[in-house]
Each structure stands twice: as structure tokens, then as C-alpha cells.
Amino acid sequence: MADAKTAKINRLNRIAGQVRGISQMVEDDRYCIDILHQMQAVKSALAKVETQVLKDHAACCVAEAIASGDEADQREKFEELVDLFAKRR
Numbered sequence: 001m002a003d004a005k006t007a008k009i010n011r012l013n014r015i016a017g018q019v020r021g022i023s024q025m026v027e028d029d030r031y032c033i034d035i036l037h038q039m040q041a042v043k044s045a046l047a048k049v050e051t052q053v054l055k056d057h058a059a060c061c062v063a064e065a066i067a068s069g070d071e072a073d074q075r076e077k078f079e080e081l082v083d084l085f086a087k088r089r
Contacts, residue, residue: 004056008049015045057081 022038062081065073 004052008052011045011049015042015049018042018045 018038019042022035022042025035025038062077065077068074
């Protein structure tokens with residue numbers, strides 16, 4: 001789990017660097033399409049991290065709620081996921 005956490009942090013740090021690079025591109029009046037390509041790359045990288053965090057949540061938090069047998073906790077975890085996906089629309 002520590003390796004997965006480190007991988008996510010490293011990826012997020014790279015994304016932060018990409019965002020700073022995009023900011024510099026805007027500052028330097030770079031070609032709009034080049035900026036947009038970099039923005040798409042950042043969105044794709046964020047989506048990959050998001051997917052991993054979601055998988056981790058399902059593997060840990062949701063699985064623990066199911067294993068606990070606590071219906072209130074299970075309902076809460078389910079509602080969190082429903083709310084999350086509702087916001088994506």
C-alpha cells in the first residue's frame with residue numbers, strides 16, 4: 001500500500017509540474033493548440049490517478065464496510081459513491 005501511495009504522490013507531483021508548465025506556456029504566448037494538448041495530457045493523468053484512488057476506496061473502505069456487517073456504514077459508503085458519480089455529470 002505504501003508503494004501505491006508513493007506512486008500516486010509522484011504522479012500528482014508530475015501533474016503539478018505539468019500545470020506549472022502550462023502556466024508558463026500561457027505566459028509566453030505559446031500556440032493555443034500546444035497549450036490545449038498539454039491540458040489534455042494533464043486531464044488524462046488526473047483521470048488515471050482518480051481511477052486508482054477510486055479502486056483503492058473500493059478495495060479498502062467499501063470492502064471494510066461490507067465485511068463489518070454494519071448496514072449504516074455500508075449505506076454511507078454506497079451513498080458516497082452515488083454522490084461522487086452524480087457530481088461527474
